[in-house]
Amino acid sequence: xxxxxxxxxxxxxxxxxxxxTRYGPVRAVDGISFDVYPNETLGIVGESGCxxxxxxxxxxxxxxxxxxxxxRGEILxxxxxxxxxxxxxxxxxxxxxxxxxFQEPMTALNPVLTVGTQMVDVLTRHRKLTRKQAKVVAIDxxxxxxxxVPNKRIDEYPHEMSGGMRQRVMIAMALSCSPKLLIADEPxxxxxxxxQAQVLxxxxxxxxxxxxxxxxxxxxxxxxxxxxxxxxxxxxxxxxEVADIESLFERPRHPYSRGLLDxxxxxxxxxxxxxxxxxxxxPDLMHLPPGCRFGDRCSRATDECHLQRPQxxxxxxxxxxxxxxxxxx
Amino acid sequence: MSxxxxxxxxxxxxxxxxxxxxxRVKAQVRAVDGISFELQRERTLGLVGESGCxxxxxxxxxxxxxxxxxxxxxxxxxxxxxxSKEELKAKRRxxxxxxxxxxASLSPRRLVGDTIRxxxxxxxxxxxxxxxxxxxxxxxxxGLRKQALSRYPHEFSGGQRQRIGIARALALNPSFIVxxxxxxxxxxxxxxxxxxxxxxxxxxxxxxxxxxxHDLAVIQHVSDDVGVMYLGRLVEFASSVDLYREPKHPxxxxxxxxxxxxxxxxxxxxxxxxxxxxxxxxxxGGCPFHPRCPDAMPQCKEVVPxxxxxxxxxxxxxxxxxxxxxxGPPGVE
Numbered sequence: 012x013x014x015x016x017x018x019x020x021x022x023x024x025x026x027x028x029x030x031x032t033r034y035g036p037v038r039a040v041d042g043i044s045f046d047v048y049p050n051e052t053l054g055i056v057g058e059s060g061c062x063x064x065x066x067x068x069x070x071x072x073x074x075x076x077x078x079x080x081x082x083r084g085e086i087l088x089x090x091x092x093x094x095x096x097x098x099x100x101x102x103x104x105x106x107x108x109x110x111x112x113f114q115e116p117m118t119a120l121n122p123v124l125t126v127g128t129q130m131v132d133v134l135t136r137h138r139k140l141t142r143k144q145a146k147v148v149a150i151d152x153x154x155x156x157x158x159x160v161p162n163k164r165i166d167e168y169p170h171e172m173s174g175g176m177r178q179r180v181m182i183a184m185a186l187s188c189s190p191k192l193l194i195a196d197e198p199x200x201x202x203x204x205x206x207q208a209q210v211l212x213x214x215x216x217x218x219x220x221x222x223x224x225x226x227x228x229x230x231x232x233x234x235x236x237x238x239x240x241x242x243x244x245x246x247x248x249x250x251x252e253v254a255d256i257e258s259l260f261e262r263p264r265h266p267y268s269r270g271l272l273d274x275x276x277x278x279x280x281x282x283x284x285x286x287x288x289x290x291x292x293x294p295d296l297m298h299l300p301p302g303c304r305f306g307d308r309c310s311r312a313t314d315e316c317h318l319q320r321p322q323x324x325x326x327x328x329x330x331x332x333x334x335x336x337x338x339x340x
Numbered sequence: 341m342s343x344x345x346x347x348x349x350x351x352x353x354x355x356x357x358x359x360x361x362x363x364r365v366k367a368q369v370r371a372v373d374g375i376s377f378e379l380q381r382e383r384t385l386g387l388v389g390e391s392g393c394x395x396x397x398x399x400x401x402x403x404x405x406x407x408x409x410x411x412x413x414x415x416x417x418x419x420x421x422x423x424s425k426e427e428l429k430a431k432r433r434x435x436x437x438x439x440x441x442x443x444a445s446l447s448p449r450r451l452v453g454d455t456i457r458x459x460x461x462x463x464x465x466x467x468x469x470x471x472x473x474x475x476x477x478x479x480x481x482x483g484l485r486k487q488a489l490s491r492y493p494h495e496f497s498g499g500q501r502q503r504i505g506i507a508r509a510l511a512l513n514p515s516f517i518v519x520x521x522x523x524x525x526x527x528x529x530x531x532x533x534x535x536x537x538x539x540x541x542x543x544x545x546x547x548x549x550x551x552x553x554h555d556l557a558v559i560q561h562v563s564d565d566v567g568v569m570y571l572g573r574l575v576e577f578a579s580s581v582d583l584y585r586e587p588k589h590p591x592x593x594x595x596x597x598x599x600x601x602x603x604x605x606x607x608x609x610x611x612x613x614x615x616x617x618x619x620x621x622x623x624x625g626g627c628p629f630h631p632r633c634p635d636a637m638p639q640c641k642e643v644v645p646x647x648x649x650x651x652x653x654x655x656x657x658x659x660x661x662x663x664x665x666x667x668g669p670p671g672v673e
Contacts, residue, residue, distance in 0.1 A: 058527035173616045203390035203554065205613045208598035212612055230527065233600030260604045274532035275602055276561040278584065285539060286532040286561065292497055 018089075019046035020191060020224050021070070026084030028062075028069055031077055037296045039065045039079070041248040046329050047192065052218065052225040054235035054242035054256075056271075060293060061245040063228045067194045070226075071111055072101050088192075107137040110185035114197040116177035120169040126153075127165035130184050137188045152183040155220075156213055175206035182213065189221055196228045211238055232275060236260055241330070244268045247294060247304040250323055252333045264338040267305045303336070311337045343417060345548050346379040346402070346516060351411035353394070353401045357621060369620045371397040373572035374411070379565075381515075384542055384549040386563030386580065388556055388595070390617055394572040395552045399518040402550065403435055404428060415516060433463060436509035440521035442501030446493040452504055453489030459511040478507040481545075482537055499530030506537060510545075517541075518550045523558060535561060556599055560584055568592045571620055571628040578657035588650055588659040590635045627662065637662055 028040040040062040047053050055063045068074050070086055072093060086093040088108065096104070105111075113119040121129055127149055134145035146165070153161035156179040169177055178198060185193060195214065199207035215238055218225050227239055235242050235256070242259055244252040244267065252265040263269045270289040291308040300306055302317040309316065315336050323334040353372040356365040371394040379385045389395045401408040404420055413420040415435060423431055439445040446455055456478055460471045479488060482503040493501055502522060509517055519538065523531040539562065541547050551562050559566055559580075566583045568576040568591065576589040587593045594611040613632045618624055624631050630640040640662050648664045651657030 058529060175616055203617070204556075204598045205390065205594060206616060207600070208610060208612050209614075211600070212610075231600060232528070232602040236602045236604050237600045257604050260602060271528060272602060274529050276532070276535065276555070276557040277602065278557050278560055278596070278599065282561065282580070284543075285536050288532045288536060289529040292499065292530070 017048055020049045020089060021047040022085070022087040023066075023070070024085045024087070026066070026069065026086065027082040028065055028074060028079060029082045030079045034297055038082075038248055039296070040069065042084070043245075043248075043250045044323065044329060045243055045250060045253060047224050047226060049191070049224055050218070050222055051241060052215075052227055052239045054239035055226060055228045055245060056230065056232060056235055056242055057245035058230060058271075058293065060247075060296070062248040063245050064196055066245070067111065067196045067226065067228045070192075070194060071105050071109055072096075073111070103137075106133050106185070106190070107188045108190055109192045109194065110188070110190040111194040111196065112178070112181045112185050112198050114200050116174070116181045116201075117169060119181060120177060122169055125166050125168055126172075126180050130165070130180075130187060133184055134187055148187060149183070152187045153180070155217065156180075156183045156186075157209070158183070173206075174202055175209060178202060178206075178210050179213065182210075182217070186217060186221055186223075190223055192224045192226065193218075194226045194228070197230070198227070199234065200229070200231070207234075214238070232260075232272060244271070247296065247299065249304065249334060251305065251335070253323070253329060254331045254333075258331060262339070264333040264340075265305075265335050266309045266311050266337075266339065269339055270308075303334075311339075313337065344378040345381045345383075345416060346550070347412075347414040348378070348402060349376050349412040349414070351375045351398065351401055351413060352409045353397050353406060354409045367621055370394075370572045370623070371620060372401055372408070375569075375572075375574050376411075377567060377574065377577060379516075379548055379550065382542070382546045382548060383564040384551050384562050386559035386566045387550060387552045387569060388554065388559045388566060389569035390554060390595075392571075392617055392620060393569040394620070395569050396520050398569070399437070399520050399550055399552050403432075403437055403518055405437070429463075433512040434514050435516045435518070436512065436514040437518045437520065438502075438505050438509050438522045440524055442498055442505050442525065443493075445505055446501060448493055450492075451489065452491055452493065452496075455493075455504065456489075456507045456511060459508060463512060465512070474511065475507075478510055481510065481541070482507045483533075497530070498526050499534055502526060502534050503537065506534075506541075510541070510547075514547065516548045516550070518552070520552045521554070522551075524553065524555070531558075538562060556596060568595070571618065571623050573628060573660065574658075575629065575661070576657075576659045578651065578659075579655060582651065582655065582657050586657075588657065588664060589629075589661050590633050590663070591629050594632075594634070627660070635663060 024044050026040055026043050029036045029038050057063045069081060081094055127146060130149035131142050131145040134140055134148055135142060150161045150165055153165060158164055158179055199210050229235060239256055241255050243250045246267050252268050263272055273287040274289055289308055294304060302319055303321050306312045306316045321334045321336050323332045351372055352374055354368040354370050357367040357369055359366045375398060387395045400406040402413050420431060453475060456475050457471055484503050523534050553559050563580045566580050567574045570591050576592050587596055594613045597611045615632050626642050627640045627645050630636045645660045645662045645665050647658050647660050649656045649658055650664050
């Protein structure tokens with residue numbers, strides 16, 4: 012994988028994203044920073060509402076505005092700040108340098124166009140290809156993602172395919188211009204486990220082949236453990252821990268990461284009478300505590316935790332860091 | 341073995357597929373295709389399978405929330421199938437259901453207290469003050485505060501709403517609850533809280549569950565016995581300990597190996613199945629799993645595998661697979 016002195020492909024710094032609501036502004040993402048290195052798979056995990064999807068969308072500037080907007084921060088793709096680009100420049104970049112796949116391929120694909128038409132549109136837009144040439148590339152892409160008889164299935168409509176097939180089509184489309192970065196937002200959440208296994212295997216294989224970085228957004232820590240090299244854990248719009256996978260799963264440092272890992276039912280030898288739980292619930296983003304946002308649910312919290320907001324101890328790099336005053340060893 | 345709480349005998353539920361000019365019945369989808377099992381008192385049966393395998397339909401057919409096409413369901417020794425509408429309503433006191441989506445299964449316009457009390461009103465149980473006391477008790481069991489009573493469902497989080505759904509299902513002191521993917525819509529940290537509530541109900545109130553889920557880890561956590569469904573059939577059935585220690589059916593094995601495990605040390609070999617689950621409208625002949633099965637043999641395409649007990653009489657481990665069916669000629673149950 013990437014060596015330590017390598018330059019990040021993408022750097023996000025102090026990103027703040029706000030949504031206007033009836034009750035006032037809400038910060039869905041509140042000052043996050045992270046790096047993505049070439050060819051690595053970075054997981055973003057967290058529970059609903061933690062800001063992981065908004066983070067993913069913001070990297071392509073796909074946040075609907077209004078109500079949402081990037082208040083401040085930088086999104087640097089190889090040094091170029093995406094927050095400063097015009098909409099036209101962003102259009103050229105989307106699907107070419109950065110691609111995205113979504114949870115529900117049925118809503119992300121156009122139901123009235125064949126798969127082929129949609130794929131050819133992407134290719135002719137970003138590459139100097141005739142439609143005929145583009146179709147050859149598209150068929151090749153479909154076979155790469157494991158779709159049987161691609162030259163026939165390319166003329167089908169999305170509704171004629173199963174969920175797993177549609178997700179493969181989305182992947183084929185996203186990768187057709189060989190992006191440097193693929194953002195996958197819960198790509199297998201709507202799929203059954205056996206199909207999920209197929210699709211994840213495919214993503215890992217293609218990542219190798221295409222030499223791209225992947226940001227995998229998911230709530231499933233199992234998926235992260237099996238496919239990512241590093242992961243960010245998000246809570247209430249903040250990154251609370253970032254670590255390589257071995258450290259995160261073997262020695263999580265933030266009490267929330269620990270609690271999350273403990274509370275998942277796992278296949279195990281001995282059945283437990285009770286699962287370990289994280290008490291309480293996620294605070295309302297409108298009424299956040301002044302100190303640590305996890306403080307009220309944390310057994311290690313002290314007065315300091317309730318008064319001051321812990322920052323990610325960035326140190327020299329952002330490879331391994333935790334935002335906690337009393338992290339676990 | 342004592343008399344079982346629930347006995348399901350060759351239960352079938354077919355859905356007609358209509359089409360064409362005259363809207364004729366073109367085909368039958370065999371959502372539940374001849375399923376038999378028993379559930380003992382104070383035990384939990386986990387039912388696992390992928391979408392479309394018929395597990396939810398089975399749960400609903402057992403309660404007659406959808407009318408079964410054939411077969412029988414006995415609850416406490418009495419057939420549920422033959423009951424009249426009135427009798428069924430009375431019987432429903434003993435059997436309840438918890439749904440997957442706590443956002444859709446609660447009336448948005450009704451106060452939580454009224455929702456929980458409704459079953460008591462419908463069945464005319466107790467005086468008004470007794471009902472109020474019962475509702476308070478129910479809230480306590482599921483771990484909600486009293487203030488919840490005078491609020492609306494939208495004021496609660498998903499996990500709390502699922503607790504409300506559980507409280508409502510408990511109102512009539514049922515002996516049997518069908519829990520249809522009760523934690524699938526919840527975040528992990530909330531999921532574990534709700535699973536613990538269910539585990540406590542099993543232990544402290546002696547309620548039996550038919551617990552339906554696609555998540556094998558959740559099923560293992562709650563179940564005493566486990567059934568694995570594929571295309572409307574039970575392909576494997578055993579005690580939870582047996583099934584997880586030694587899964588027999590190739591489908592069960594593939595399912596287990598496909599779960600992403602939150603453990604970086606485990607790098608076991610994964611069985612990745614080819615293809616998708618076939619449409620239940622056109623199930624493959626022979627063993628329904630044979631097109632995807634890594635161990636398929638010639639007879640799998642032709643002959644439906646019989647149910648074979650690979651365990652003992654006391655500790656049965658049933659499997660429908662030709663790998664194990666040399667014990668008897670095909671077709672013998």
